[in-house]
Amino acid sequence: MLKYVIRLISASSNAGKTSLGAKLVSYLVGKGYDVGVIKHCAHDVELEVKDTLRYLEAGAKLVVASSKKLLIIYNQLAVDDVRYVLRYVDKPIVIIEGFKSQPIGDAIAIVHNIDEFNSVTSMAEVSAVLSDDIEVASVASSKGIMVFKANEVERLCGWVESRALESIINLLPRSDCGACGYTSCATFAYAYLKREANECPVISQVKLLVNDVAIPLNPFTKRLLSSLINGLLNSLKDVPQRREKIIIEITSSPL
Numbered sequence: 001m002l003k004y005v006i007r008l009i010s011a012s013s014n015a016g017k018t019s020l021g022a023k024l025v026s027y028l029v030g031k032g033y034d035v036g037v038i039k040h041c042a043h044d045v046e047l048e049v050k051d052t053l054r055y056l057e058a059g060a061k062l063v064v065a066s067s068k069k070l071l072i073i074y075n076q077l078a079v080d081d082v083r084y085v086l087r088y089v090d091k092p093i094v095i096i097e098g099f100k101s102q103p104i105g106d107a108i109a110i111v112h113n114i115d116e117f118n119s120v121t122s123m124a125e126v127s128a129v130l131s132d133d134i135e136v137a138s139v140a141s142s143k144g145i146m147v148f149k150a151n152e153v154e155r156l157c158g159w160v161e162s163r164a165l166e167s168i169i170n171l172l173p174r175s176d177c178g179a180c181g182y183t184s185c186a187t188f189a190y191a192y193l194k195r196e197a198n199e200c201p202v203i204s205q206v207k208l209l210v211n212d213v214a215i216p217l218n219p220f221t222k223r224l225l226s227s228l229i230n231g232l233l234n235s236l237k238d239v240p241q242r243r244e245k246i247i248i249e250i251t252s253s254p255l
Contacts (some may be wrong), residue, residue: 001193002171002199003086004164005105007096009124017097020110020130020153024095027157033164036091038082040098087244092193093164094119100124106163108156111136114128127163130156165189173202179219199226 006024008017013247015189021037028035055063056074065072073088083100100107100120106127111118114135121143128146129136130153137147148156168189175185179201182188191197201223208215217225229246233239 001090001092002168003089003092003094004167004193005086005094005096006104006123006160006163007107007119009100009107009126010099010110011119015110015112016130017110018128020156021095021097022106022153023153024128024157024160027154028093028161028164031161032194033093033161034091034193035093035095038089038091038094038096038099040080040096091194092168100121106160106167108160114139128156128159164193168192171203172200175202177202177219180233181223198230201226 004085008021008024010017018039023037025037043216044203052063052065052072052074056076061076063074064149065074082096082102082104084093093148094105096105101123103125104219107124108128108130109117109124110130111117111133112118113133115135117129117131117139126140126145128148129140130148130150131137131140140147146159148159165186172185172189176183180188181199182191182197182221185200188197192199201219204222204226206217206222206226208217229248232255233246
C-alpha cells in the first residue's frame, strides 16, 4: 500500500508532539483524508485493562480487547521498529509520534532553542521545524528546512497536506494514462488519500501464472482482476480487511 509518513519528533518529552499531532489529524480528517496514527512509547505501555494483563502474564502472545467503540491488539511478538509497526496501519496517511532515530517519511521537529535543534538534527533528517526561536529559524532556513512559528499550525497543516499529495504522486508512474479511471496521476493521488481510489493498475503487483508461466497483463486487465477478486473477498466472512498478498490456485485433475 502506498503511504505518506510524517514523524513528529523533539529533543525531549512534553514538547507538544501530541498536541500538534491531534491538530494535524483534525485538519486532515476534516479535509476528507484517511489518517492513521502511531505513537511510540519510550517506556512500556501501561495496561489499564487488568484482565488483559492477566492473559499476557499467563503466556498469551496475542490478546485482542474488543468493545463497541474500540479494538485494541496487544502483541508481545511485536518488534519496536517503525517499519514493522507500519504493517499494522492500513492508512494512506500515517502520523507518527516519536521514532526520531528511524529515518522514514518527513520529520517535523518541535524545538525551543538552538541546542534542541542541534540535538534533533544530529539524530534525524528534518524536513520542517516548529519554533519561535529566531536563531533556530535562521539556521534551519539556511539548511533548506521549512520553518513554522507556534501560531502557524494551520500553515503547517497545509504544508503536510501538499507533501502528502506530492509524495503519493512521486510513487506513481506520472504518465496520466487514465488506466485507473482518473484523468491524471494527481487526480488519482487526491482520491487515493481519501480512500476513494484503491490502487494504480500500472504499478500494482497483479500476476497471473498458468502452468507456472507468467501471462502478460495490461493495466486494464490488472485492474479488472483486482476489483473482481477483492470484491469477492469483501463479500466473504472472516476475511481480513488488511490483505498484503492474495493467492488463488486452480488445479485441474489429470485426465
